[in-house]
Amino acid sequence: MKPEKIVILTGAGVSAESGLGTFRDAGGLWSEYDLQDVATPEGFARDPVLVHRFYNARRANCIAAAPNLAHAALARLEQEFPGEVTLVTQNIDDLHERAGSRNVIHMHGELMRALCAACDHRWDAPPEMAAGAPCPACQAPATRPDVVWFGEFPYQMERIGTLLAQCDLFAAIGTSGTVYPAAGFVAEARMAGAATVELTLEPSEVSGQFDTRQHGPATETVPAWVEGLLA
Ligand SMILES: [Zn+2]
Known part of the structure; x- marks a missing residue:
């Protein structure tokens, strides 16, 4: 049955082949920073200049990066599949949108958006955000990455x-299965009776819960999977 x-669900593994790293990778941008300093509200309260410097660097990396074949295949699936396709992404980059996906939920927020901690106003982030910059809605010096x-x-x-x-089909792509x-x-999808598939480089922490799994680079497994669904 179709x-x-x-x-x-997509995670860091989808953007890794576009050159966007994570805290799990050694080297590069990430090794210079501690997660507690740049990815917690406490770290931001302690040193907003450091946090903005980190996200400004990530934003620059993201702008310089290009969507890969996995992003492109998922955009094609949304456009050509006769049913409903929703992407829920843990990624804060905009590579799904730039590949052409429209139905995207950013559960962990967006690097390209700014948020006012005082009034919850949201707007497009400038390439360089600055600590203490006033919110365009309420003027509070409380702007942060969204x-x-x-x-x-x-x-x-x-x-x-x-x-x-x-849903009747749930896929997890490029996720480690460690972040709840x-x-x-x-x-949740299994309880609803959905078929489940995992497409990851290596088995995830929750791999055993999926009906089927394929392991390899996302740029290879995802286009092949999409091809099968559209066939
Ligand atoms: Zn505000």
């Missing part, structure tokens, strides 16, 4: 829960 509603930090609640969880409860609540999505 699926009608597909929910796809990203979800450790200790903060991911975005749109209610909508994601509804989508998982209604995303690591629990496969269990």
Whole structure:
């Protein structure tokens, strides 16, 4: 039976082949920073200049990066699949959108957006954000990247829960299965009776919960999987 509603969770593995690293990778931008300093509300309160410098560097990397064949295949799936395709991404880059995906939920926020901690106003982030810059809505010097930090609640969880409860196919792509609540999505989808597939470089922490799994670079496994779904 062909699926009608597909929910796809994507993680760092999808953007890794576009050159965007994570805290798990040794070397580069990431090795200079401690996660506690740059990805927690406490770290931001302590040293907003350092946090903005880190995200300004990540934003520059993102602008310089290009979507890869995995992003392109997922955009094609959304455009050509007769049913409903929703991407839920843990990634804060905009490579899904730049590849052509439109139905994207950024559960961990967006590098290209700014948030006012005082009034919750959101706007497009300039390439370089500065600590203490005034919010365009309320003028409070409380502007921050619109990203979800450790200790903060991911975005749109209610909508994601509804989508998982209604989907008949759930795929997790390029996720390590170590970060909750995303690591629990496969269990939610299974409870709803969905078929589940994992496409990751290596088996994830929750690999055993999936019906099927394919391991390899996302730029190879994802286009082949999409080809199969559209065939
Ligand atoms: Zn404000």
